[in-house]
Amino acid sequence: EIVLTQSPAILSVSPGERASLSCRASQSIASNLAWYQQMPGQAPRLLIYGAVTRVTGIPARFSGSESGTEFTLTISSLQSEDFAVYYCQQYLNWPPWTFGQGTRVEIK
Amino acid sequence: QITLKESGPAAVKASETLTLTCSVSGFSLGDSGRGVGWIRQAPGKAPEWLALYFRDNDRRYTPSLRRRLTIYGDTSKNEVVLRLVNVDPGDTATYYCTYTPGGWSYNWGPGTLVTVSS
Numbered sequence: 001e002i003v004l005t006q007s008p009a010i011l012s013v014s015p016g017e018r019a020s021l022s023c024r025a026s027q028s029i030a031s032n033l034a035w036y037q038q039m040p041g042q043a044p045r046l047l048i049y050g051a052v053t054r055v056t057g058i059p060a061r062f063s064g065s066e067s068g069t070e071f072t073l074t075i076s077s078l079q080s081e082d083f084a085v086y087y088c089q090q091y092l093n094w095p096p097w098t099f100g101q102g103t104r105v106e107i108k
Numbered sequence: 109q110i111t112l113k114e115s116g117p118a119a120v121k122a123s124e125t126l127t128l129t130c131s132v133s134g135f136s137l138g139d140s141g142r143g144v145g146w147i148r149q150a151p152g153k154a155p156e157w158l159a160l161y162f163r164d165n166d167r168r169y170t171p172s173l174r175r176r177l178t179i180y181g182d183t184s185k186n187e188v189v190l191r192l193v194n195v196d197p198g199d200t201a202t203y204y205c206t207y208t209p210g211g212w213s214y215n216w217g218p219g220t221l222v223t224v225s226s
Contacts (some may be wrong), residue, residue, distance in 0.1 A: 034213070044204075046213060049212035087154060091161060097211060
């Protein structure tokens, strides 16, 4: 099973600042990685798939990048509605697809 | 517009069978490549993939729960059903169904919280 390790567990950021969230895979997954945002009490929302492709309607301040088995979600200028938990998920091969343990972005 | 909605019991007792239904609109089950998946999320934990349905001859399960899970589709109702047998309190979670066109979950239902009591 492919393990995804997200860091940091909690990221404290001031509004307007840049946030970088990391997701490291235990083996090569090519670009088979998605990022989700989850607000309290809501279902996750897809932000990025294919490691770098932003979903239609997602603000341009969200971007994804990759370098080998290291993936990064960057939020260029944090808005109040961006404070949430973010998960990465790999879908290289089933079974199974797996999620990281999440990064909580909180207001500094 | 694709929407999904989960339904099922809010509470079940240990050793019972949990049956959840996902009602899909906006596309037809069985369309090539259009998968419907079930994901659950225990309180305060990361989501966990359970099963995927593409068509009757293409159903996939997470290995750790394979012996307890069944997923199937009802194309006449455009529904996907998930059955989990012999539940225990560790199965307490919010269960989501998702539209999964290529590994990523593009659309999610609102989720249904299921509590398993001992």
